[in-house]
Amino acid sequence: MQTTTKLVLLLAGSLLAFAQAVSADTIETKDGARLVGTVVKIDGGNVTLATAYAGNITVKQAEIVRIDTEKPLVVRLQGGTTMAGTLASEGDGKVVLSGNDGAITTGVDKLATTWGVGETDPAILAQQRKWSYEATFDLGGKTGNNEKFGVGAGFLAKLTGPDDTLQFYTKYFYEKSDGDVSDDRFLAGIDYSRNFSERVSWYARDEGGYDNEKDIDFYNIAAAGFGYDFAKRDNWKLTGRLGLSYRYETYGDPTMDDVKSAGLDVGLINYYRFNDYAVMNNTLSYVPAFDDFGDYRFLHDSNLEFPIGSSEWRLRIGVTNDYTSRPASDKERMDTTYYTKFLLRWQ
Known part of the structure; x- marks a missing residue:
């Protein structure tokens, strides 16, 4: 058997x-x-x-x-x-x-x-365009000799096609130190680029907002020009931009003259994926005025992203530099911010 x-x-x-x-x-x-x-x-x-x-x-x-x-x-x-x-x-x-x-x-x-x-x-x-989204959030605080509390948030919506990219984005940061507002910033913008050859593209962008820390009641930068992809691979894309801009800024200080000037728009955008886990992003923006090249604004952001558990959640660690060559009275030219953000990305 x-x-x-x-x-x-x-x-x-x-x-x-x-x-x-x-x-x-x-x-x-x-x-x-x-x-x-x-x-x-x-x-x-x-x-x-x-x-x-x-x-x-x-x-x-x-x-x-x-x-x-x-x-x-x-x-x-x-x-x-x-x-x-x-x-x-x-x-x-x-x-x-x-x-x-x-x-x-x-x-x-x-x-x-x-x-x-x-x-x-x-x-x-x-050939189909696809939407993707990301939301960021960061929270910080301190107690002891002084009290500090800060909160930040951001949102990005990106429409990507075979030859073009459209982005809508916004960021906000608010901080209080010992009961007084020490930082209050907001911006929103739109950026569109389209390739008309493998490496050459044209772009148009507009960004506006305010920065109470720099005593800027309102600013707007509108620009358009051409871009060139110095590197274009699956894991690395490096794009340079050169165009014309119009910069407008109003200040809370009545003794400061408003900025209303056409100028250049110079930018560099870098994306590099080290492996399936780490991603590096770098952006540089330089906007000088035509009537006085000593009057300009320089922006820099660099960060690293790492996944948290799943592909949707990520941790972003980075630094930003915001340099205004002619700031409001009693304000520093350079603002440097170190940040850690939680990021949720989905489609």
Whole structure:
């Protein structure tokens, strides 16, 4: 009886293993390696194979001599032909795409991209604009010899397309020291840029707000010009900007003349992703007046971002410098702020 039971279990296990082998997709490479799993996608000269033993494996398409799939995928060939079906190798790098509309014999190297049946074409998705959002919040305080309490918040909405980016943003910070307001700042702005070649773009932006710490009742900077991407990779983008601006500032001090001047707009925007965890952001902005280049405003922000638990929550640590060459009376030219913020990003 026990022998019979063992025989049945052994037979069942063998059949299960055989069924899994039959239903699995397979890839064979030039060096003789045979990989078994599920072909997730073919794109950009790579084939992604999901396996139970090593997770997702990426194989260079140029190294593949055979590829066979059991479940149909929508396949687009390099020539543009698109059909849903399964892949079966014939040897020598040849593969047959079989579907309801017939069969096509082609080369493994001619498979341009794939996606799941019923899913949206990746080429269409790439052309669609997508909104993304982020909200920041920071809170600080101190008790003892003096009392201090500060709170800050910010929001960013970004619409990203294949050739353009539109951003709406706002920031606010408020701080009290020993019962007196020591800092009160607010700004809101819009920034639009559009590439008309791979690296060259044009942009327009406008930002306004107030800064009670600098005795600025209201300021506005409107600018437009051209940008150039010195670096443009998946993990690194460095963009320089040069344009014309109009700067307007009014002060609480009645003895200070308001600023109303056209000028230059010089900027540098840097984004660098070190790995899947750390991201560095840097921005520089220099806005001098045409009638007096000694009258200018310089802004700098640098920060590092780290994930907290999930991909939506992040921690941002950074520093900002705000330099006004001709501040209100009894005010410092340079304001430096060190900050730590919680950031929530979603789509």
